Amino acid sequence: MGTSRRQEILDAALEMFAERGYRGTSLDAIAERVGLTRQGVLHYFPSKKKLLAAVLELRDEASREALTADRPVGEWPVQLAEVVAYDRANAGLAQVYSVLVAESVTEGHPAQEYFRDYYERVRARTVRRLAAQYGDRLPSGLSPEAVATALVAMIDGMQQQWLLDRERAGHPEIMRDVLSVLLGTAPR
């Protein structure tokens, strides 16, 4: 049952990082939650940093699944609305991401490089695909760089608003409509 024990530790770490951040969570506390000793946890993950890396990977896989392959730019508004809806249905992953990315800006945080690379990669890919379709200017008049920056910012910022007020609905539709306007493909 090695695999399921590993998964249990991973689930507990995700939960606790989401609740108290990476720095606020000790290996001992994770061990206690899954009913192991610290040594027992270290058998599966040789350090707290390795456990963090595994949690980040988990999140990456989940969001890759949602952001399926390369669809035409014209379909992005609908696709992004689906990504937002997916995040709303997976509040645990959304929260651990939100807490860790904010914590990662602090000095010497082990996830800082991961997130810097992640943002850089997502932004660069978005810019490339927009430029390939539209050149320097989208139909909206905006540059690919401006739309990529705004799009990534909206995903994060809308998630933050929702985590604070989970009763609030309508974010997927707002994402769809706003992105259509940013691209300039929506009729006015």
Added chain:
Amino acid sequence: MGTSRRQEILDAALEMFAERGYRGTSLDAIAERVGLTRQGVLHYFPSKKKLLAAVLELRDEASREALTADRPVGEWPVQLAEVVAYDRANAGLAQVYSVLVAESVTEGHPAQEYFRDYYERVRARTVRRLAAQYGDRLPSGLSPEAVATALVAMIDGMQQQWLLDRERAGHPEIMRDVLSVLLGTAPR
């Protein structure tokens, strides 16, 4: 010298909350940084929660100063670009805000209500002003609610991107251009 000692404690708390979050910072650690005993700190701030409230107020005042009074909606793009530029020049305040708001979504966090109210207030005020000027639909075709949600999200999300990569410039101009398009006041 009571006032300046109080200010010193406040500055240290802001710095440490930005570095390690509210939960990761103890009163003892703050006391140590300013060369006081825990009792000495408690003389100025009767609890860690009160200290948090004072830090949040500080941030509120600073951003109120930047977001000066009620300017016409048409001037918002330029005004928001100024707010973004202000945040970039005050990285400490920006970081403490970013770290605390993300931490606040975790269970039982003392700043949760503060941030929920803050977002609700800013969003509602923005919706009201947009609706007063344009009714149900802006020239872009978007609703006041969609633009308000996207605007607040962009401020937070772009700040997050910048905190991770402080070499990156151009955010104020992106905010200005994107907001013009969201309002629908920019020529295409």
